[in-house]
Amino acid sequence: MRPSSTASLPRLAPWAFSLLLAHGVCVAGDVPANPPVVPISHAFEQALDDADAGDVFALERLGTASADARMTTLAKARIAAARLRADDAVALAGPIARDDAAPPAHRARAWALLADAAFTAGDYAAAASAADHWLDALKQNHAPPDERDDAQRLAALAHALSTGPRQRTESLTPVAVATRRDKVGLSRADATVNGHAQEAVLDTGAGLSVVSQSTATRLGLRILDTAATIDSASRDAVPTRIGVADRFDFAGLTLRDVAFLVLDDAQLELPVPGGYTIDAIIGFPVLRQFKRLRFERSGSLVPEGAARSDDRPENLRIVSSALYVDARLRDVPVAMHLDTGAPRSFLTSRFAERHPHFADGPPQRDERMAGAGGATTRRVARIGNAVLELAGKRATLPELTLVTKDGDEVQAQNFGLLGGDVLNQFEDWTLDFDAMTFELGKPIGDKR
Template structure:
């Protein structure tokens, strides 16, 4: 009788443990699918003791990738891919993340190989849009496979930043003998330059054409060029990749405004930390700080910030190239009754490389935004009631200059992954 009771207790204990593990895996997969990276990491740490060795390494690799620990993520994925036979969807997920790791580590040939392998072996798991995206990305990285990785000689540097005609932040950038103001844009996945200015600088334009889509859902076509060396004051960056856009795609005749160039995420990532003050100083510090809690992750090459809006903790894109903060349809649907009660019906025009696009929206009463315990209030911002496609699929909004400009100093740190304000 005692033996039978003991067997039942052991069986109940094992069943309970298995049920707990299955529930934990479902939760991790839910957060992963929704790109709720901070919730994913919190749940992963909570479940870590009951995860299998494979699951521990699998979710750890994905979290490392989102937290910009790409070398660590790469090692874990290599072990997973070499260690056991995996299901097709699992292998595909790992290969896509490995491709992204290679891009962030400037290993363009590896990124192209990953893309080719995905298309040749796993296209049956992809829809037509995903296939087109991976094919286009692979074409981009294949064009760069013989380009040396970007390197940075990081020296304490300071320049005076200015606002251009429409209010965007510009920093002086020297390429060759020419110095010009480039837009500083965390929302740009790659640095960008106009075709005429690339020719003026005698940049070598690579023989490839890449299809792009902007946040306005307008399709653009670009080529590529590589600048042997780019200076921001005393800091030198070698082998900097630029998207080259036709001049008309960077011109806004209705505003009598044009962009020569944009400094995007890959340059910022290698600078590791920059400090920007309201009175016009753009500073690359000698020492990189690591004493601030993480509130930043990456979705591919896009910075995503965790913040509070009123009482909700949300993930939003962080975009220094956007003049105004806006919240997306996902936020509208989660707060529909309050938005419709407190807001007023309106529409906005979203400007991006290639044109403008009208979107229906509500303009909102004052709301409180809190970033790393720093609080500000914003009113009359837009909450969009229609989708922008993949641009707004997973996140609640886009944080722009109207929030940034309310603070005396902003620090962007891609090593410890945080944005802080003073």
């Protein structure tokens, strides 16, 4: 219901990108100089594609062994990247991207991985260069237009962002801040931008922070000369400019040169009875600067600064600046995109294609979905009394939407979305970017 992170960014993973890409330096990996191209199993290829859509957990469960040495190496790079293990990911994917003897499909996958990594790390010049190489490799491989469109969109956005300075942290002294729920259930808090107070939606699902044009003007953002586009719910191109805040203060964090997507005011007005407008969104590039961040249902955001020292299993992965949580529905694993900007959870058509039996029985109907720049109609079923298992807890939803058919020109980017209807069943929930964990507090009403 707002600019989607998956619409604007590639479906690959972030890490702290090194200058190796910018300077064209190759780091030796464990791939042979000229390994033969061997057909890989359908299960392995599907797991790689699923990892690009957020389900890195399935690739980890399957293992990375493949008859094709380069694909094995790229699988290892994908897992390392999703765990934010920068050095391992760069060392594995970089040589394949620059190996002229590698098949174009392999080089395209490697360049896509590097482009997304650079973008998520805020190195937009490197992201633009890698996306250009990604597009070239796709053309050499005669890839279909929609795949080339993904690379082209990322390249255009990265080029636009690269004309401004990189975001940097000036200081961090974590301070709890008050949050509040708005009329549609989104969490909002107050930040300070260029010395001006600004209420903003807190949205882990946004790959970039966002402001309306009138808000950008009031806050005194520097508008970069180049323009870009994002996709709406109907995949129509939505024109946007890039604005840069000289200073951004929030919860004890001070950042310099924070980039925002600047949308026309009308693009952030949603068809809610009585009217509903979003002036600003604080997205993942800002929130990730807190190493550990706790959201309390009672109305506080608590940056904790340091990771926990216990041995909780890793259940959080990051792909295309999007957070994914390892969950289960009726013993079926599903990687769900954690999106605090979404009031309701749902499963996508991609999940329905893999598990069609979930659509058996419930009547299906058309549902209208609005977003930035337009709307689309999709076909959905309702799963009653859906019990999700995640982070060692259970959450029950009276109804869970399952999309069985997307609207025209819409393609599911992941398997499901985890929203406020699940999160609000617990006293708090925590993101730990060092330990790579998503944690849930006590269920509401639990007196223990």
